[in-house]
Amino acid sequence: MSSRNNLPLLAFATAALLGIAVALALLVAPEDVDQGVSQRIFYFHVPIALTAYLCFGLGAWKALRLLWVGGERRDLESYTWIHQGTIFGALTLITGSIWAKASWGVWWSWGSNQLVLFLVLFLFYCAYFMLRFSVDEGARRERICAVYALFGVALIPVSFFAIRLASDFIHPTVFTREGPQMTGTMFGTFLVCWAAITLLAYVMYRIELVGKRTDANLRELREALS
Amino acid sequence: MTVLASGDERSVVHGDCIEKRYGRKRVLRGVSFAVPRGGFLVVTGSNGAGKTTLLRLVAGLAAPTRGVLEVNGERGDLGFLGHEPLVYRELTALENLELFGRLYRVADRRERSGMLLERFGLWDARSDRVSTYSRGMVQRLALCRALLHEPALLVLDEPFTALDDDGAGILDTELAALAGDRTVMLSTHDPARVEALATDRLVLT
Amino acid sequence: MSSLTLYASDVVALARKDLRLELRARDTLPAMLLFVLSTLVVFHFALPTGTSADAAYGLLWIAIVFTALLGLARAWAPEREGGALDGLVLAPCDRSAIWLGKTLAVLVFLTAAELVALPAFALFFAPVDLVAVAGVVLASVGICTVGSLLAAMAAASRGREVILPLLFLPLAIPLIVGGVGAGISPQGASYLSFLALYDLVFAILAWATFEYVITE
Numbered sequence: 001m002s003s004r005n006n007l008p009l010l011a012f013a014t015a016a017l018l019g020i021a022v023a024l025a026l027l028v029a030p031e032d033v034d035q036g037v038s039q040r041i042f043y044f045h046v047p048i049a050l051t052a053y054l055c056f057g058l059g060a061w062k063a064l065r066l067l068w069v070g071g072e073r074r075d076l077e078s079y080t081w082i083h084q085g086t087i088f089g090a091l092t093l094i095t096g097s098i099w100a101k102a103s104w105g106v107w108w109s110w111g112s113n114q115l116v117l118f119l120v121l122f123l124f125y126c127a128y129f130m131l132r133f134s135v136d137e138g139a140r141r142e143r144i145c146a147v148y149a150l151f152g153v154a155l156i157p158v159s160f161f162a163i164r165l166a167s168d169f170i171h172p173t174v175f176t177r178e179g180p181q182m183t184g185t186m187f188g189t190f191l192v193c194w195a196a197i198t199l200l201a202y203v204m205y206r207i208e209l210v211g212k213r214t215d216a217n218l219r220e221l222r223e224a225l226s
Numbered sequence: 227m228t229v230l231a232s233g234d235e236r237s238v239v240h241g242d243c244i245e246k247r248y249g250r251k252r253v254l255r256g257v258s259f260a261v262p263r264g265g266f267l268v269v270t271g272s273n274g275a276g277k278t279t280l281l282r283l284v285a286g287l288a289a290p291t292r293g294v295l296e297v298n299g300e301r302g303d304l305g306f307l308g309h310e311p312l313v314y315r316e317l318t319a320l321e322n323l324e325l326f327g328r329l330y331r332v333a334d335r336r337e338r339s340g341m342l343l344e345r346f347g348l349w350d351a352r353s354d355r356v357s358t359y360s361r362g363m364v365q366r367l368a369l370c371r372a373l374l375h376e377p378a379l380l381v382l383d384e385p386f387t388a389l390d391d392d393g394a395g396i397l398d399t400e401l402a403a404l405a406g407d408r409t410v411m412l413s414t415h416d417p418a419r420v421e422a423l424a425t426d427r428l429v430l431t
Numbered sequence: 432m433s434s435l436t437l438y439a440s441d442v443v444a445l446a447r448k449d450l451r452l453e454l455r456a457r458d459t460l461p462a463m464l465l466f467v468l469s470t471l472v473v474f475h476f477a478l479p480t481g482t483s484a485d486a487a488y489g490l491l492w493i494a495i496v497f498t499a500l501l502g503l504a505r506a507w508a509p510e511r512e513g514g515a516l517d518g519l520v521l522a523p524c525d526r527s528a529i530w531l532g533k534t535l536a537v538l539v540f541l542t543a544a545e546l547v548a549l550p551a552f553a554l555f556f557a558p559v560d561l562v563a564v565a566g567v568v569l570a571s572v573g574i575c576t577v578g579s580l581l582a583a584m585a586a587a588s589r590g591r592e593v594i595l596p597l598l599f600l601p602l603a604i605p606l607i608v609g610g611v612g613a614g615i616s617p618q619g620a621s622y623l624s625f626l627a628l629y630d631l632v633f634a635i636l637a638w639a640t641f642e643y644v645i646t647e
Contacts, residue, residue: 067643124601131598134588137249139289139647144584147640148598151577154636155602158629162605165612165625219250287517289647302523310514312521316452328444329522355455356513371518 007206014199021189021196029189038102045095047194048088049114051201053156055085056121060153063146075142076216078149079132080208084201086125092118113163120159124152237298238263238379238409239284244293246279253279257293259428266405266423269413271430277413278309280430281383284411297379302330305377307385311368315357319348319367322356323374330375342370346396361388369397380404382412386419394419441524445532450539452509459505463498463544470494471551484557488614491552492607495545495567496574500596502540503578506533507586520645530579530641538575545571559614562623566613569626570606573633577602580637583644605629 025043032039059081066074096115101107110116128148135141182190237260246254254276261267269277282288283295285306297304306312313322320339327335343349346366356364365388372380386394398419404410405423412420417427453460474490510516519529545567553559578599585595606629612622 067640120601120604127594127597127601130590130594131584131588134590134594136589138247139291140587143643143647144587147580147643148584150640151602151633151636154632155605158605158632161625161628162608165622166608223250223252285521287520287647300523301521304521306517306521308514308517310517312514312518314448314452314509314515315513316456316509317448321448321451325444325448326518326522329441329519329524331523 007203007210010199010206011203014196014203017192017196017199021193024189024192029186030183038099041095041099041102043189043193044197045092045099046190047197048095049092049118050194051197052085052088052092052118052121054198055081055088055201055205056125056152056156059085060149063149066142066146067150072139072142075145076212077209078146080205080212082125082128082149082152083208084205086122086129087204088197088201089118089122089125093122111167113160113167116163117156117159120163121152121156124155128152236263237261237296238265239267239298239411240294240296241280241284242294244280244283244290244295246276246283246288247291254283254290254430257428257430259426261409261411261426263409264406265425266410266420267412267426267428268417268420268424269411269428269430270415270417271413273415275430277430278383281306281381281411281413282308285381299379302375303378305372305375305380307368307372307380307382309383311356311364311371313356313364313367313371316355318353318355319343319370320352322367323370326371327374332375335374338374338376339370342373345400346370347392362390362393365389366393366396369400373400378408380408380410380412382410384413384415386414386416438525438528441528442531442535445519445529446535446539449509449533449536453536453540459502460540460543463502463540464547466501467494467498467544467548468551470497471548471555475555485615487552487556488563489611491548491556491614492570492610494548495541495570495610496600496603496607498544498548499537499541499571499574499578500599502537502544503575503582503599504585504592504595506537506579506582511586516645526642526645527638529645530583530637533579533583534575534637537579538571541571541575562619563614565623566610566619566626569613569623569630570610573606573626573630574603576630576634576637580641580644583641587644602633 021043025040029040029043031037059078062074062078062081065071066078093115096112096118097107100109100112100115108115128145131148132141132145135144239259239261241257241259244254244257245252257276257280259267269280271277279288283290284297285304285308286297286301287306287308314325317325320343323339323343324335327339332338340349343352346369348363348366348370351359351363356367359367365385369385372382385397389397401410401412401420401423410423414420417424471491471494474487474494478487478490507516510519520526549559549564549567581598581602582595585591585598588594606626609622609626609629613619613626616622
């Protein structure tokens, strides 16, 4: 596979882009009038959340392909995407929590629909891992996990809806993240950060996949020798 | 990959270099065989050689990890007898056969069930729950269920298990009547018993 | 027989088999009934005096969801015991009929539990109006639709009793939102349509994917 060779290069490019993104977010982007310096976490929080959605979506796509055309490598790919999605989902919760503390003075707010949604998704995908580790490896596990991953992408919009509805009776939305319109520099910074974090997720996915495949190959080799 | 296709090809079941693993454990390795239409394949091998796994693969209850396995026929053309009886323990024999007869599209299921229960000596126990049966009676009922829809391909995993002499005799007669007409794949640790019927043999190691 | 009536007769035969097994063994439904009543009594002591009816209403939903879990945990036990599921998988019927039959059977059990729970709730805590009952009905359909499929997944795993609630609860959150909303919000209708949407989405998904859960 020739694509494996470009991985170090890609990783290096990602690191560089991340550096640029951090510099832009902290130094170049203008300070928000209302929220001050804490608003800068927005440049990471939102791209991380979007990347998590992307990872979950790709995990479900691979799961769908697995059910459709088969192929055990798709199981590993689906699992790895969901693993990355869960990592970025946890990061979303952490950055969101920091932002909540900075702007509202509390570590957690049920008023933030996005955070609540990520909490639900985080629970869902933790259950995915529990399921995966309690079914014996093999074709049955691949299929069961794929079906559960598909339920996950259906749950995202349904939960989004549900949380919007729930905020009517549980907690009227007092806080809003919609500050003044983003300026050109702000938007540019946001795009760079988004690109950097998406690329980071992809590189992490590739690295994890290479590691897992090496593991599997080694195991097979050891078995063949014994 | 299991291929289910109808069509009159020479072999009903054809396996090429089949491998099956459960997790890290490899149960089958490079198994190749073919069963012609009307053939009678006897699968033998020591405990743990993978007889049960191979038959479950042929039945379509599991998929091979590698290799090709072709089974020619529709899903309902297959009659399977496994380690477990594949019946509901808390239903009676008649209720089980009625339910499975419906699902297996047996039009005259009432007559078929009655005839099979009679033949396997279960008629008097037909309205008792399976959980009250002895192991041998459960095995007889499992055979009734496997034969209920007159399958063109019979896959029998150790069918003589738990049967007494009487039951084994009934099964001998039944197999002799089916041999030649139906395709049979049977695993056993006592190949001498079906020696006269066997057309092909597969020894798993 | 047309294929649709054949499908329907398979579903009915499978569901009726579950009801017959339950009538004979009585190992699920009485437990569900007693559990839902006990939970309501526990709630009386868990809620401080003067708590609003809205809070009690939220607890009703916890009682319903956990009662459903009790039933779902045992849903596939008859299929597991004698390997009967393999017999169903090998049958030439549509495999989604197996899911639908189980869903209907579990729905009957859950409805029976709710027929006890709702009057008891109205007696102990707060009145229940028609919109709230509609919410219970729609949410129950969703609970059974998703639950019977997840229970089949859990049945294939090692820690089946432990894992089912973990799989199920994140998916039940939208149902609880819809159910509680239908009970306490003045705009009950929008919650009812949300529940109907949930039922539709997940019924289609479960119908299409169930086959993969029970086959290789």
